[in-house]
Amino acid sequence: MAVSDEDKRAAVALANSDLQYVLQEAGADLSTQYAVCSLHTTIRRFQAIADTRSEARQAAARDFGCSSDTAAGRQQQAAVVAAWELAKEVSAKEVELRAESKVLGQPRVLQVQERQAMLAAVTAVHGRLNEGETPSAEYLALKAE
Numbered sequence: 001m002a003v004s005d006e007d008k009r010a011a012v013a014l015a016n017s018d019l020q021y022v023l024q025e026a027g028a029d030l031s032t033q034y035a036v037c038s039l040h041t042t043i044r045r046f047q048a049i050a051d052t053r054s055e056a057r058q059a060a061a062r063d064f065g066c067s068s069d070t071a072a073g074r075q076q077q078a079a080v081v082a083a084w085e086l087a088k089e090v091s092a093k094e095v096e097l098r099a100e101s102k103v104l105g106q107p108r109v110l111q112v113q114e115r116q117a118m119l120a121a122v123t124a125v126h127g128r129l130n131e132g133e134t135p136s137a138e139y140l141a142l143k144a145e
Helices: 005-013 017-025 030-039 043-047 053-064 071-104 112-126 137-144
Strands: none
Touching (some): 005 017, 017 071, 030 071, 112 137
16 A cells, blocks of 8 residues: 655654654655654664765665665665765764763753754745744753753
8 A cells, every 4th residue: 555645754754853854854755754754763873874885876776775776766866875975974073072072061052953854844834934033042951962
C-alpha cells in the first residue's frame, strides 16, 4: 500500500529537528526524508550509518532505495551523502560544545543551525511566527540544556 504525502510528512515530523534540518538542507525529497526518518529518528543514529562517503552512498541505495540507475536516484543518493556529512559535522560540533560548556560551567552557545532547525520545526507545525513570537537564541540555549 502506498503511503500518502501527508503520512510521509507526519512521519518525518516525528524525527529529531536536527535530522529534519540536515535532510532539508541537503535537498532530499519527501520520499527520501521519509525513508531515512523511518529508520533513524536522531542525527546521531543517522550519522553512524557509514564511516566513508562510499559507504554512505551504498547505504543510500541499500537502506533508503536511492537507485543509481536514474538521474533522480543519483540526485537523492547525493542528498543522503550530503546530509550524512552535515550530520557528522553537526554531531561532532555538538559534542565539542557540550564538553566545553561543562568544563567552563556555562550554558552552551546555541549553534545557528540548531536555532534554525528549531524554528523550521515549529514553523512546519504551527505556521510562520511573528518576530515577537520568536524566542531569543539565549533563551533557546537555556532551554536546550
